[in-house]
Amino acid sequence: MAIVLLIVAGLLLTGALLIPRAFRRFFYPPAPPMPSVVATPVAQILSDLEANMKKKAPQVLDQMQPGLSDQEIAALEQQAGIQLPTEIRALYQWHNGCRSADPRVVGPIPGHRFLPLSEALGLPTVLSNQVAKATAVQKAAFGIFAGHTRSWITLFDDGAGDGYFFDPRRKPEEGAVFYSFAEDCTYVFFPSLRNLLAGAVKCYETDAFSWTNAPTGPALTEDFTRTTKIWESFGSSNIR
Numbered sequence: 001m002a003i004v005l006l007i008v009a010g011l012l013l014t015g016a017l018l019i020p021r022a023f024r025r026f027f028y029p030p031a032p033p034m035p036s037v038v039a040t041p042v043a044q045i046l047s048d049l050e051a052n053m054k055k056k057a058p059q060v061l062d063q064m065q066p067g068l069s070d071q072e073i074a075a076l077e078q079q080a081g082i083q084l085p086t087e088i089r090a091l092y093q094w095h096n097g098c099r100s101a102d103p104r105v106v107g108p109i110p111g112h113r114f115l116p117l118s119e120a121l122g123l124p125t126v127l128s129n130q131v132a133k134a135t136a137v138q139k140a141a142f143g144i145f146a147g148h149t150r151s152w153i154t155l156f157d158d159g160a161g162d163g164y165f166f167d168p169r170r171k172p173e174e175g176a177v178f179y180s181f182a183e184d185c186t187y188v189f190f191p192s193l194r195n196l197l198a199g200a201v202k203c204y205e206t207d208a209f210s211w212t213n214a215p216t217g218p219a220l221t222e223d224f225t226r227t228t229k230i231w232e233s234f235g236s237s238n239i240r
């Protein structure tokens with residue numbers, strides 16, 4: 001009987017260890033093979049993005065905040081206890097997010113607010129504080145279904161928990177920069193922030209991003225049929 005109990009206990013322990021890992025792998029899968037990293041320097045890509053926004057969506061560009069200095073970024077990194085990669089730093093030296101939260105004029109990606117760095121780096125702490133106040137059952141559920149999001153830094157947010165993220169726990173070649181749509185566990189992984197930004201430039205150049213008269217008024221809009229193909233030429237989706 002003792003042997004049987006030991007076997008059962010071993011099986012339960014194995015299940016307790018493997019099941020959460022399986023859930024995490026389902027809700028936050030490893031990146032599939034990705035295209036090569038874009039060779040164009042990030043500074044040039046950001047310059048091209050600025051030029052395209054100035055030409056095709058100046059209303060959105062007007063909502064962008066001035067970029068941060070090296071010292072300002074370093075101070076925010078120290079406060080958050082993180083060191084950002086060069087490309088993420090370059091993004092915030094370009095512009096420090098959007099002033100507006102109006103979905104019609106946020107950008108540079110339609111419908112996604114570019115978060116100021118202080119806000120982006122503060123969200124993981126806000127999340128941790130919320131989880132700390134939860135019940136034991138809620139904490140367990142969060143750990144299984146959303147625990148993988150603890151380390152995510154939101155770059156471009158759609159206001160509903162989806163968007164474009166950077167995970168400092170992943171290496172670039174593991175898809176540290178990615179798009180996530182939680183409702184159906186869709187991901188598009190990019191081997192570099194340069195790929196994501198170059199994809200955005202391509203969307204402007206081909207009018208997949210355009211300033212149009214939407215039902216709610218003039219807005220920066222996205223042609224999803226066209227952008228899906230563009231994103232997957234710069235990144236790789238887990239949905240086939």
